[in-house]
Structures are given as C-alpha cells and as structure tokens.
Amino acid sequence: MSTLTYQKDAAGIAHIIFDRPDAVANLMDQRFIDDFCRTAEQVLADNVVGVIYRSAKKTFFAGGDLNMFFALQPDQGEPLYEMLESMKGAMRAIETAGIPVVAAINGAAMGGGFELCLASHYRIALSRGVSVGLPEVTLGLLPGGGGVTRMVRLLGLQAAMPYLTEGKTLNSQRAHSAGLIDQLVDDSEQLVAAAVAWIEAHQASTQRWDTKGYRLPGGAPQSPALAGMIAVAPSVMRKQTRGRMPAPEAILCAMVEGAQVDFDTASRIESRYMVQLATGRQVKNMLNTFWFQMNDIKAGVGRPQGVAARQFKRVAILGAGMMGAGIAWACASRGIACVLKDVTVEAAEKGKAYSANLIDKQIARGRADEAKKAALLSLITTADDYADLADCDLVIEAVFESRPLKAEVTAAAEQVIDSRALFASNTSTLPITGLAQASVRPEQFIGLHFFSPVDKMPLVEIIVGDQTSDQTLAEAYDFVQQIGKTPIVVNDSRGFYTSRVFGTYTAEGMAMVAEGIAPASIENGAYLAGFPVGPLAVSDEVTLTLQDKVRQQTVADLTAAGAPVPALVGAEVLDKMLAAGRAGKSSGGAFYDYPSEKGGKKTLWPGLSQLFPVAAQPACLQDIQDRLLYIQAIETLRCREEGVVTTTRDANIGSIMGIGYPAWTGGTLQFVNYIGSAAFVARADQLAERYGERFTVPSSLRALAANDAPLQD
Template identity: 55%
Template sequence: MSAIQFEKNADNIVILTLDSPHQSANTMNADFRNALTETVEKLKADDNIAGIIFRSNKKTFFAGGDLDELIQATPEHAAEFFNMIEDMKAKLRYIETRGIPVVAALNGTALGGGWELALCCHHRIALNDAKAKFGLPEVTLGLLPGGGGIVRMVRLLGLQNAFPLLMEGKQFGVEKARSLGLIHDTAGSEQELLEKAIAWVKANPKSMQPFDVKGYKIPGGTPSSPAVAQMLAIAPAMLRDKTKGCYPAPEAIMAAAVEGAQVDVDTALTIESRYFTYLATGQISKNMIGTFWHGLNAIKSGASRPKDIAKWQATKVGILGAGMMGAGIAYATASKGIAVVLKDVSIEAAEKGKAYSQKLLDKKVSQGRLSVERRDQVLALIQTTADAADLQGCDLIIEAVFENPELKAKVTQEAENYLVDAGVMASNTSTLPITELAQASKNEQNFIGLHFFSPVDKMQLVEIIKGKNTSNETLAKAYDFVQQIGKTPIVVNDSRGFFTSRVFGTFVQEGLRLLAEGVHPARIEMAALKAGMPVGPLAIQDEVSLTLSEHVANEARKALLAKGKDLPRSGADDVIHSMIHEFGRKGKAAGAGFYDYPEGGKKQLWDGLKKWQQDTDISEQEMIDRFLFVQSLDTLRCLEEGVLESTVDGNVGSIFGIGFAPWTGGALQYLNQYGLEKALIRANTLQAKYGDRFKAPQLLKDKIAQGEKI
C-alpha cells in the first residue's frame, strides 16, 4: 500500500490522500519519499489536471520527519543525506510550481515536515479543531526545518515575524494561524473541508505561490533594507547570549533564513538543505532526539511502570501542608479535575495555600487562556481544612510538610486512618529516605515517595521513590497519578537524596568548591551557563537557601555517624558556614546570599565574595568539565548502585529535574557522546587533580570492556 493514495475525480482534480502504512501518523520516511516519487511521475505524465488537494487518512494531517531515520544520519553519509533531502524538495517544488491550484486540507495537527508540506500548497484550509497544532518545532530536537519551512515562512511572514516561530519552535493553533495569514479558511467537518478545497481549486484555475509572482517583496524587507539590517546587527549577539554557544540549531536557522532571503527560492532551498544536513549528521541532534523524543515517549508508554497491573485513577487527593509545595501540588491536581483536600494546622494557612491556585488561575483568565467558569470549577475542587477527618475517602494522600522525620511521621499517622482501603500514602520529601519514613506507616507496602519540583506548576518532572517494602501496585498507582496530572514520572530506588537531589547537590557543591579555590564568582557562574546549565551554582544556592543546605548536610552527617561513618567537610561546607554564621547571608528569601537583591533592581554578586578570591589560572573549559563530569559520574554511580534502574530515567530526570545541560541529552548520554574511553581518561585526570568525587565508577570500565554504551 502506498503512503500517498492517488485519485483523480470527475473534475480532473487529483486528491492525494496521505496514509503512511505501518504507522499511526504520517511521517517523511522512505515510504513517503517513494510514494512522492511515484506521485510526481503520474502528475508529469498527465497534462489534464485541474488542481491538487493534499488530505490525510490519519487522525492528524502529518506528524513530520521520521526521527528514527534522522537519528541514524552520520557525517560519512552527509552527501547522500543532502541529495535525498534535495530530491524530495525538488518534487514538492514541482507540485508547487506547476501553475495549477494546490490546496492543503488540514484535518488536524501538522507539525515539522507536515507543516512544511502544507506550506508548499497555495491555499490552506483547516478543520476547526481547538486541539490542532501547527508549526516547526525542529529546533527543540537540535534540528531545523529542512523541508522548505525556513524558506517559505520567511517569504510569507518576513524575517522578523518568522524568527520566533523558527528559532523557538513555537506551535500555534487554528486561530493564530489564521491571524498570521498562514491558514486561509476553516471548515466544520471533514466533508466540508474537502468540499471547500474542491471549490477553491475550481475558482482559481491558475495559481502559484505569492512569492513566485514576479516582483514579490518579502514582508518587512530583505536583510539589506535598513530596518532589517539594524535588527540583524544585534540579533546574533542576542542569540549567542541565549544559547551560550551550546546549541547550533538556532544559529543555523538564523543563518539559513538570512542567507536564503537574499537569493531566489530554489537557491534558498539548497542553502537550507546544507544547514539541515550539518545539524542532522551532528551529535547534538542525536543527543536531543534520543532523550526528548525516544526517552520521553518510553516514559509516556510506561517503561518504568510495573507491567500487568490495571490502570488506576485518583479521585480524591489529600495534601498535608499548604506551603509552596503543597499549594503547588493542589493546583496541579485540581486543574486536572481531581478533588483535593488541602490541610494545614489552621484554616488560615490552608486558605493561603488555596490562594496560590487562585492567583495562577486569575492570571490565565486575564490572558484569555481560561474562562471564568473553568477557573471557578477548579477552585471549587480544592477544599481547605485544619481537620484531618476531612481526608476521609481519599485514595491518595501526599504529605508536603517540612523536611523533619518526626513531623512527617506524626502527620502520616494522623492522616492515613482516613485513606480508603489500598489507598496510597506518599511523601514529597526531597532527601529523606523513604524506607525510614515508611516505618511510621501502618502499611509500608502502600507508602511511596512523590518528589515534586518547585514551582510545581512549571516543573514537569516527578521523581517516584520506591521504599524497600513499597509494592508494585502502589508504584503503578503513583506512576498513573503522575501521568494523570500531566507530569513526567521517573522511578528510582531509595537512598539519601535519591537521584535528583543527590546529583543536583554535586553541581552546587562544585561551584562552591571553585569559589573556595579562589575563582572569581562571575567566572564560575558564566562557566556553568556555558556548560549548558540554566542557572549558575551560586544563584541556585541562593534560591534553595544556604540554611536549608546546611540543615540537609547536617542531617546526612548525623545519619552517617549513626552508622559509624563520617562525611568529611569540604571547602564548600566552609563557604556555606562563613556565609551564614560570619556574614549573616542566608539566601534570596532572607534578602542576601551570594547575590545582593536590591528592591526593584537587578540582583548582583555580593562584593564581599572577594574574601575567597585569589590568583588562579583555571581555564573556563576545565570548569565546564568539572560541572558536567561531577554530575555525570554521580549519575552513573546511581545507576551502578541501583538507585536508578534505567538510563532513560537518568537522562530525562537529569534534564527535567536538575537542569542538566539539555544539549547533551542527559547526564548519562553526556558520557556516551563524549566517548566512554575518552571519558574514563578525563575522569582519571580530574580525580588526580581534584579528588575522589571524579573517580570513574566500575560500571564505566565494564561498559568499555563490553564495547557497549551506557
């Protein structure tokens, strides 16, 4: 069966129905390319064609490029890959320039290559579907639109309007597409969609793209026009400030767009193909496709969920503690239509927690993203209380109180009496071992860790922690709940700090160690940003609060001493101690930490940090390596120790939980793409210079010996 079904109706209109065999969605794979070749041959052999309509036999119009194919493109096959892309684009260009009307009948979402196919058409009609999305999100996977998307979007919208859609990969709905002039008409049903497409073909017997009409000018002007030239004079510097040089895709998109705007369409398409080949055969796109596409899809399909356990849905969720975390969890739960009981020690405290949801929802209403009725429905789902008896009938209770084992034990014992039979009791702890917290529960099998990240409304990851006695049924329910509220679950085994808090700690500590070694704080922060971390370690330490870090370190030290072990103090511990006890600087919430926070002004590094400054000749690359290796090696240690059970959870968790450099594809993929043998040599060098935190785990040596990747 062909991926494009060719049908010519009584009006001599060719209807091309996209229907990729063996797939639930249409993609630009080998089947499509072969079918396109056959289709163009048929079109060329027939002079009596009044017009062409593209439609889809799938639930969506077209999903885009085949990422399974793209991830296999290598530098040695660059010429072959480039020729394949050029050949496909030439066939689409033939359809576009034949001189007869070409219509895209969009029955749903068209992203990436699907939107590029739609852009090849002279007229685009979309089904009135609020869920339909259009756009070119390739940049989010380290790629650029290589099927003509850059060339056509720039010619239709102009450079300035096309840039955010291309370089940020913004997706948009039917209304936005209409306002941009990219969708020309809408239809209420698939039948009307086809009828309108046929009617437009008949009404426009001779048709071509607006930019193929002689004398057409790109909206806003070409790169040489004064207004655009002025914008382009600063755009590359602004872009580099955002990417820190870690992401070649946005830079390649800008270059292809600007260069393409100065030449004819066909030359512009070739320029685009060259940049696309450069990115597709490069390592960074492979890192990002592997994690952001394959990894996330594996998690969505339940890779770490126990098999053969029926799907479950929470109906009533109790949340203990209405502080920032509890309030955030309440919002995330209620906004998905689940009843919430938000409990605190006083009704005033609980109401304050509910007010957080009101604030977030009001903002959406003011932006026109939510109706007043929907806001009120969500708020009505949050019941505030100071009485534990109101938790009666909850099938899941999450405690989100302060990181104190005694307090957590007390609220657990009070609340779990009101759980339904086989209900789940969860702790939102970020560091305390779940097996120890579970001892307060009357049923350890039903006890689990659900570690949310702050702010909950923005952070997608939830780290699910299995205690020693947590049952598979409880794990499956926790996994299902996390997905029910639209978050991404990773599953880890129990230990102090679990995976994310533990590895995150190594990043912050490395920054503090560098400060203790005499490195200028601004250099430390910049090196972290150039490594690809979203924020520098000193800024993050301020956000977390220095007192909390000191408390966690003291608790960890106490726990180790109880087992007859010791946690030696480091330069990082000394820095924290001095900041708190010598200078009274406890972090952002206290108004002063490594940064000053002037009221109404921009934060700036505290001048007093020069206390630690001394001559040091450490290079920026050495600091970048320290930041990335200290986290990657500890992530590998987590895998070796069984804290992590899968590479996918390690990669996804490191990016979405601790902000590990996304260009790498995650902390474990960083080692893979570095080359495991080279990574071992680098780890050994760092260990010799800086200590055993850089010691290569045995698992790294084993993988090298076995000739396997992590």
C-alpha cells in the same frame, strides 16, 4: 505506491491521500519520498485541475523519520542532501504547476507534514483537534523540507523567527489568527468539500512568492526596518544558546541567507544547513533523549505491567506552603479535586491563593476568564481537620523536611483515609523506606518528589521504597501522567537521584569558592557550559539553610546507623556564609545581593572577597565548565552502579527536566556517551588528580572504557 494513494475525481481534481500502511501516523522517509516523487510526475502528466493533500489517518502527518536521522553518520551527508532535494523538487513541481493546491488538515501536521501544507496554495483545517508547527529545532535539526524557505516568504523574517528558531507550535485557532491556516471548518466532510470548492473557484493559482512584484513581508534583510535587528540577532541568539546549540544558529543563517536569493537557491541553502546539523554529533544527544527516551516515558515503559490503569478523583495535600500550594494547582488545573490541609484554615487559604494568583495571570494574558477561575478554585477545598481527607484516594505529604513531623502527619492521615488510598511523600532527600516505617501499610507508601515551582517544572521523581508494591508504583505513575507531568522512577536512597546529583553541583561551586576561584568566573563557566543558573545563584534560591539542614539530617542518620560520615565538599564555605548571616535569597541574600526595587538585577555580594580571597592565578575556564559537567555525570554513574537509577532514560530526562543539566548534552549519561567512555575516563582522571578523588569514576565505566564501549541499559 505503498505510503499514499492517488485518486483523480470526476471533476479532474487529484486527491493525494497519505496513508502509511501498518502505522498510526504518516512518516516522511525514503519510501514516502519515492512514492511522492512518482506522484508528482503523475500529477504533471495527468492534466488535473487541482491537487488536495489529505490524510487517511487521525493525524495529518507526523513528520520526518527520526530513526533515519539518528542512524546518520558524518560521511552520509551527500545522500541525505540528494534525498532532501528530490523531495523538495517534487513538492516544488506541484507547487509551480499553475493549478490550485490545497492542504486539507484533519489533525496534527508537524515538521515535514506542515512543510507539505506550506507547499500548498491554501490551507484548510478542522477547527478542533489540529496542531501545526515546525518543532525540529527542539531536536537539534531544522525544517529541511522547505520549512525555513517558505515560512520566511510567508510571514517575513521577524514574524517567522519564533516558529523556526524556537519550534513554536499552534492549535488551529491560533494558527488561523497567525496566517498559517487560511480557513477553518467543523468536520471532515466540510474539510474536503471546502477544498474542492476553493479549487473550483481558483482555476489558476500560484504561491504569492512566485508572483511578479512579490516583496518579503516586513522587508528584506538589508532594508532599514530590519537591518538593525539582523545585525544584533546573532548576538541575541548566542546569548540564548551559549554557543552550545547549533540548530537555532543554523536556522537563523538559513533564514537570512535565503531571504537574499531566489527560492531555489534558498532551498539549497536550507538543505546544506540541514545536512550539517543532521550529520553532527550533537543531534544524536537531542534525538536520543527528547524523542526516543521521552516517548518511552510517555508510553509507560517504566510502569509495571499488568496493573489496571487508575484515575484519581480526589487528592489530599498535607501542608499549604509553596510546594503544597503548587501541587494543589497541578491537580486542580487538570480537573482533579483536592483538599489542601494545613494546621489552620487561614494557612490553607493562603496556599489556595497561590492558584488564584496563577489563574489571574492567565486572565491578564487573555488565556482564561472568570468562569474558568471559579471552576478551578472550586476544586480546591481548604481544611484544618484530617477528617476532611476521608474520601481522598491519594494523600501527598508536603510538610517540612522533618522526619518526626512527617511521621506524625502520616499516622494521622492513615486513620481516616480509605484502604485503597495511596500515601506519597514529597520529600526531596529523606529515604522513603525510613519514612514508610510510620505507615501501617508501607506497600502503599511511595515518594513523589515535585520540583519548585511546581506550576513550571515538568518532572516528578517517583521513589520506590523497599516495601512499595508494583501496584502502588503503577498507580503513582498514572497520577503523575494524569496531572500532565513527566515521571521518572528511581529506587530509594538518601537524596534519591535528582537531589543527590544536584547536591554535587552546588557543592562543587562552593569548593571552587574555597579554592580562591573568582565567583564571577564560576558562574560564567556554568553559563558557558549551558546551565540555566550558576551553582552559587541556585544555592541562594534553595537557601544555604536548607543545605545545612540536609547535611545535619544526613550526619544524624548515618551516625545513628553506625555508618561513616563523609566530608561534605564545600562545607567550609557553607559554614562561613551562615556564620556571616548570609543564608539565601529568601532571607536577604547569600552569594548574591538582591535589589529591593522591582526589575533590578542581583549582584555578587562584595563581602565574598573578604571571606574567600581570590587566588592570584586565574582559574582555567575549561576546568570550571568540566568540573560542573563531570561531577554530576560521575554521581549519576554512581547512582546507576548502586541501582538507584536503573535506566539511562530516567537518568537523562531527570537530569535535564529536574535539575537543569544542559539540554545540549542529552543528559548526564548521554553526555558520557557523547564524550566517549574512554575519553570521559581520561578527562575525569585529570580532574581527580587536580581537584580530588570525587572525580574518580566507578569501576563499571572504567571497564567499558577499556574498549571505548558506550553505556547501555
């Protein structure tokens, strides 16, 4: 057997040691399943007194073979079902043999790896360096190796829900508190010794759900305690998924249906739902983007090779407003000292208070203490003098979107910083090459576009200027990963990638308002398409004032360059709203009115109907959804054709993690492949005919569509 080792010790205990050759982690694929099934037969025939699941790797078990799931076709459901049932049959045979079964968990046990642990009677883990969970839902799948069936029987329907429908994972300490791990030990030697000791103390053992008189924790689905919750759960789930994410709904069905039948029937129900998801089209979107492409980013595929890794020790942030304060938190919370500079120390201290408020919230939740707060705040130095930047190895400019102001602070900072220090601009729209003209070392000048709020948004868009060196790009990539953010790399242009694509979303919403489409229909269409926030609500958040400033700067720059100035989609609405004094949420409201009392809900501004009368003919809901989805995908295609974004990986990750493109699509370019290039072009042509030339696809996609070929890097 090539993926595991079977050892029977002198006491008669079978040690099943997972050790996939030529791999850093254990993986559940057909080869492993074949080995495990043969091992189960050996356990039953060998008269052992107990079984210990162990790992020879640094981790316990990584989970299922996602390459296999990605390659599955719709007609391959039956062999997948048989494979799942064979693995679960072997797990069940050992589980019900009447002998004690222990999982000795030395590292991460995820997905199928944790399902093996759940098939044990007792779970022992190292107190540090272990994480467990069933995150399959985040990839469009469900735990198909018995995870749904056993978690429901272990914890009950309600308690199991966040681990199954949300994919919640826990470290060993929290897992122990939650009842997912039974015992903690401090080192590997104690781990095996504790497993042996438990077996010796429990010569006969069975799962609690296999004992006579077992009752489901928290009650059965039909019990009064749960009946009400079960009745509304599908509606609550649909509100979260908008009907676009089948995995959470399939998991909920498998949980409730499986809780009403015997274990083996529940297991078969689970397998059937797994097959349904795994052979569907949407899972490929999720796997492609959130697994394969995300892992490429984490592995530094987009980072220039041959440049030594760099650790940043002290970072300067120019500007202590919301963005600057958030960047300071991002640094300090990862142990990086920083200087937060503003025009006055008082202004800088207000920015530092942002971090104090965030850590106070953690303290209130029991996730931090006063010592941690003091340590974090000690890493943030406030300043009003450029001289305090002298020992910083990175400067991040986060001042207002004003080209003269950015030039001023660039020049002042470069007079005092070290020659090896990088300079980064946090601009969201202004081209980096133009901003670098204020620098005496443009090869060390780069864009680092953070997203607001920085403490919650995981993405940083790295923008490469015309003179930015590979070394600067590589070191900037290192910094983004050092602060725990996800980097994407794009080339320079106005609005770069994310701001440029995001602008089409808000502009399309305004265009619909101008056409007489009811604002509520626009927002509901966005909601049903899977966007987290509608285009009108998000315009309020970023403010119409900012959008107008971006427009004015664009017009000024293009005019100065002698370039044509394109008409702005939705400009009429923007102008009328600003003229009416409706500038955004921060100034009292724009498309929405905002309640003064805490906890109140925003409502659409009644004055919209006077400014923009609603047409008598209702708009097509499908057109609303498609306009918002297609316009951003088409703009991404233009960015790709122009070389602004060069990989589908960065386009997909950036669109979901940066600007809220619906996760079910897999991202703007994966959405094109999901629809199919020919079908996408056909629908875009329909939208162009109805709503304007902006829906015309680039020639590169039309060429692919002739053969219905997919987009590829």
